[in-house]
Amino acid sequence: MSHIHWYPGHIAKAQKQLKEKLNLVDVIIEVIDARIPYSSWYKTTDNLCNNKPRLILMNKSDVSDIELNKKWAQAISKKSNCEVIITNLNNKNDVNIIISKVIKLSEPIMQKRVEKGLLPRATRTMVIGMPNVGKSSAINRLVKRAKAKTGAKAGVTRQQQWVRINDKIELLDTPGIIPTVQDDQYQALKLACVNSIGENAYDSEYVASELLKILTSKYHEKIKNYYNFKENEEITIESISLKRGWILKGSTPDTKRTSQIILSTFRDGKIGKFTLETPEEYDLI
Numbered sequence: 001m002s003h004i005h006w007y008p009g010h011i012a013k014a015q016k017q018l019k020e021k022l023n024l025v026d027v028i029i030e031v032i033d034a035r036i037p038y039s040s041w042y043k044t045t046d047n048l049c050n051n052k053p054r055l056i057l058m059n060k061s062d063v064s065d066i067e068l069n070k071k072w073a074q075a076i077s078k079k080s081n082c083e084v085i086i087t088n089l090n091n092k093n094d095v096n097i098i099i100s101k102v103i104k105l106s107e108p109i110m111q112k113r114v115e116k117g118l119l120p121r122a123t124r125t126m127v128i129g130m131p132n133v134g135k136s137s138a139i140n141r142l143v144k145r146a147k148a149k150t151g152a153k154a155g156v157t158r159q160q161q162w163v164r165i166n167d168k169i170e171l172l173d174t175p176g177i178i179p180t181v182q183d184d185q186y187q188a189l190k191l192a193c194v195n196s197i198g199e200n201a202y203d204s205e206y207v208a209s210e211l212l213k214i215l216t217s218k219y220h221e222k223i224k225n226y227y228n229f230k231e232n233e234e235i236t237i238e239s240i241s242l243k244r245g246w247i248l249k250g251s252t253p254d255t256k257r258t259s260q261i262i263l264s265t266f267r268d269g270k271i272g273k274f275t276l277e278t279p280e281e282y283d284l285i
Contacts, residue, residue, distance in 0.1 A: 004188035004202045014179045019048065021126060021176050027105045028054040029098065031129035031138055033194050034064035034086065035275050037072040038282050039187040040130050040196060042178045045080075053105040054082045055098065059134035062088035063269030068278060075279035089137045098142070103168050123169050124162070128176035132196045135175035142171055190214075190276050195267055208259035209237055211266060214276050222272045237262065 022028065028049050033040040037058060045054065056076060061069050073084040083101060087094040106123035114120060127135045127142075143163050162170045191197050192207045193214075215223050216235050227243065229235055240246075240262065241253035248254045265271050279285040 004185060004192055004197060014177065015048070018128065018176045018178065021172065021174075022049055022052070022128075025124045025126045025172065026052065026109045027102050027123055027125045028052055029057060029102065029125055029127045029138065030054055030082075031057045031059050031127060031133045031135050032076075033130075033133045033196065034058045034061045034069055034072065035194055036187075036190040036277055037076060037275075038277050038279075038284075039190040040133050040194070041076060041080075042130065045128075045178075048178070053109070054080075055101050055105060056080065056082050056084045057089075057098065057134075057138060058084055058086045059089060059138070061086045062090070063267075063273055065273055065275035068275040071279050071285065072275070075284035079284055089134060089141050095141045095144075098138075099165060099169060106168075122164065122167065124172070125169060126172035126174075126176055128178055130178050130191070130196050132194065135177070139171065139173060139175060143173065193263070193266065193276065195263075204263060205237065205255055205259040208262040211276075212236065212240075212262065215266075215271070215274060218276070219272065219274055222274075226271050 028045075030042070030045060041056075042048065058069065058073055058076070069086050073086050076082075077084040083105075085094065085097060085101065087098075089095070102123060102125050106125075110120060110123065127138045129135045142165055161173045163173050165171050188197065189207060189210050192202045193211045212223075212235060223229075223235060224231070227235060227240055229239070229243070233239065237255050237258050238253045241255055241258040244258070246254040246258050246261075266274070
């Protein structure tokens with residue numbers, strides 16, 4: 001069995017940098033991937049965020065299972081005690097909802113400032129999440145509404161700029177990257193499937209093979225039809241390679257090319273709208 005290899009040397013430094021950023025904000029926008037909600041969700045975010053109010057965006061819902069999206073949103077909301085919004089960030093209404101939710105979450109914090117005799121100010125927020133879950137897309141969508149950058153705040157490096165979204169919200173324009181430390185190899189595999197782990201950390205043929213196993217077990221009919229297989233035919237990298245004519249010299253299946261295509265078409269949603277895990281698998285329902 002192959003493994004997902006981790007390089008943990010930078011993890012402590014990355015977490016320290018993220019905590020420093022989080023100390024500057026009032027409300028946190030956390031992004032997870034709707035195709036792997038559990039595996040892309042940082043389970044100890046409360047500790048990382050010092051229990052600050054948090055809005056969870058279940059992103060990439062346009063390429064995930066619609067029915068499971070609803071189940072997952074309810075399960076994660078209950079487990080995290082946070083509101084969860086199902087989004088693909090291409091919908092303007094989603095952006096408006098995010099903004100209104102952030103303002104609502106910040107109201108108790110702003111009220112405390114007033115009670116302490118402090119001047120009112122815009123709510124400060126930032127977007128966090130594991131790699132490639134859609135953090136930059138979230139920032140870009142929010143910033144498109146912005147009028148101007150407000151510059152660096154005290155204690156913030158020059159690279160970190162605040163953008164005024166409206167008169168009530170300021171957004172840190174750089175994402176907070178949660179290091180993808182995973183002791184669970186099965187969760188690591190799913191992170192690799194959605195490209196949340198650098199390609200140097202895994203073997204693409206192994207990941208594509210395991211992805212096919214998950215998809216055929218959960219969505220057999222859809223996968224069979226997409227690759228044009230008969231009921232009794234086994235769906236593997238090799239059989240897909242042969243069926244599609246991706247062959248090397250000597251009639252050998254081009255498994256490397258086939259694996260890369262399987263992964264890219266899954267990630268782009270071309271195979272179908274799939275979710276690789278269910279709440280029941282993690283006793284969340």
